[in-house]
Amino acid sequence: MRLIAYTENGRRHIGAVTDGKVAPVAPLDEFYADAAAALRTEPGPPALLLADLEQVPPVPETARVFCVGINYHSHAGESKTLAGLDVPRVPMVFGRWASTLVTGGTPVPVPPNEPGLDWEVELAAVIGTRAWNVSPQDASAHVLGYTAFNDLSARRKQLETAQFTVGKNADRSGPIGPVLVTADEISPAALRVRTRVNGEVMQDGNTRDLIHDVGKIISYISDTVTLLPGDVIATGTPGGIGAGRDPQVFLRPGDVVEVEVEGIGTVRNPIVDRSEIEAP
Structure with missing residues (x-):
């Protein structure tokens, strides 16, 4: 899986990228609280355009x-x-x-x-x-x-x-x-x-x-x-x-x-x- 992080409504999220589209996975902090569980949950169909998102580093701010x-x-x-x-x-x-x-x-x-x-x-x-x-x-x-x-x-x-x-x-x-x-x-x-x-x-x-x-x-x-x-x-x-x-x-x-x-x-x-x- 290819992951990015992006902001939405002031909150950071992790999403899965496929062919320029992004399927939301989880809020970033929740994702890193149990990444294995988050990845076991199959993301839904890509609903966001990668080009429209404000990307941020794909790690917690406390990393x-x-x-x-x-x-x-x-x-x-x-x-x-x-x-x-x-x-x-x-x-x-x-x-x-x-x-x-x-x-x-x-x-x-x-x-x-x-x-x-x-x-x-x-x-x-x-x-x-x-x-x-x-x-x-x-x-x-x-x-x-x-x-x-x-x-x-x-x-x-x-x-x-x-x-x-x-x-x-x-x-x-x-x-x-x-x-x-x-x-x-x-x-x-x-x-x-x-x-x-x-x-x-x-x-x-x-x-x-x-x-x-x-x-x-x-x-x-x-x-x-x-x-x-x-x-x-x-x-x-x-x-x-x-x-x-x-x-x-x-x-x-x-x-x-x-x-x-x-x-x-x-x-x-x-x-x-x-x-x-x-x-x-």
């Missing part, structure tokens, strides 16, 4: 976003050069706030003291059931589904210190979507992931190149932090980031960035000057 750094072999060399970081022995996890998540089409502003934003295509897993101290082998049972994620990064802030938090939480810097594909319909093991900037391919990788797979990441986090329904696990990006190029290339106002994950789809966002938006 935690766990991102994994240096998790593709093809990205390891770039990270060593940029930040002096070696290949992590265990998943290198940092956090994002759910308030940074946006959907495709949302304009993303460049912070005023950055040379631009950098792109990072990622496969993201969304947790469906509470996960505490699970093994890598059992972790997949807790995954609701998978989506595409663009971990847009303010590199100046990210690399000024050893802490990534500020540089990884710029306003509107977490495009996610375009759909959440349930885990019964897709495997994370060998998916092509790509980034295009103004139509030019900048990243072209495959999840076969992951250093730590989804199961290991979930297991590593869950013996310390209980993962809850709606939490997001962003699994890292392949080589080809803008900061790793010579000369470096960053997203500037007027650019359009697209990230694509095989079997899921493409998230496309325009980059704008901060003056073009009123609020985060």
